[in-house]
Amino acid sequence: MANVVVFHHVMGLTDAVEQMAEQFRSGGHNVVVPDLFAGKRFSSIEDGVGYVDDLGLQTVIDTGVAAVADVDGPLAVVGFSLGVLPAQKLAQTDARVRAAALCFSAVPPDMFAESWPENVSLQIHLVENDPWAEEDRPAAEELAAQAGTAITVYPGSGHLVIEPSLADYDPDLTGAITEQIVAFIGAAGR
Numbered sequence: 001m002a003n004v005v006v007f008h009h010v011m012g013l014t015d016a017v018e019q020m021a022e023q024f025r026s027g028g029h030n031v032v033v034p035d036l037f038a039g040k041r042f043s044s045i046e047d048g049v050g051y052v053d054d055l056g057l058q059t060v061i062d063t064g065v066a067a068v069a070d071v072d073g074p075l076a077v078v079g080f081s082l083g084v085l086p087a088q089k090l091a092q093t094d095a096r097v098r099a100a101a102l103c104f105s106a107v108p109p110d111m112f113a114e115s116w117p118e119n120v121s122l123q124i125h126l127v128e129n130d131p132w133a134e135e136d137r138p139a140a141e142e143l144a145a146q147a148g149t150a151i152t153v154y155p156g157s158g159h160l161v162i163e164p165s166l167a168d169y170d171p172d173l174t175g176a177i178t179e180q181i182v183a184f185i186g187a188a189g190r
Helices: 015-025 045-055 057-067 081-093 134-147 171-188
Strands: 003-007 030-032 075-080 097-103 121-127 151-154
Touching: 003 015, 003 081, 015 030, 015 075, 015 171, 045 057, 057 081, 075 081, 075 171, 081 097, 097 171, 121 134, 121 171, 134 151, 151 171
Parallel strands: 003 030, 003 075, 075 097, 097 121, 121 151
Antiparallel strands: none
16 A cells, blocks of 8 residues: 555646545545645636636645655656646655656656656656647656656547546546556555
8 A cells, every 4th residue: 555645737626636535545545636726726727827826836836845845755747738747756755755657748858856756656648739738848858768768658638637627538548548547556655
């Protein structure tokens, strides 16, 4: 069993993110889902981006890191889009983290540390023609190279493909991503 921390995307802690977390719970894991926006939810990516612009990325990162300060034992972190920021920071700077799944985004490893830690397993999930993550691809490739792993790239052109309220939603991709992360976390929790 692992302690799994799931960080939501820019639309907030939506039902879709909660359902994803429930999939991890059903695998027997202790799951923490910090609300980085203190209850605020947005109906579009653009509205969420506007809120984050006002709030500040550093505040989002700090809120995510602080939310797990009291969690004991090894961690697996999962970040969706904006949630990649606190997930990646924890993976690179917190010795409790054993595994990280970064979905739909990545930032250069030197944003948080010199490089990706050798003892942290990494999974990266991107959608092939995602316009929001296009500029993140070089960072994802650098992270994957440092971690000695491959990026899983799914066909499509959506960004938050796990979010049923958006036109980008793809139930098949959501299922495939969930299945891979569940197996990854299961292996990391052993």
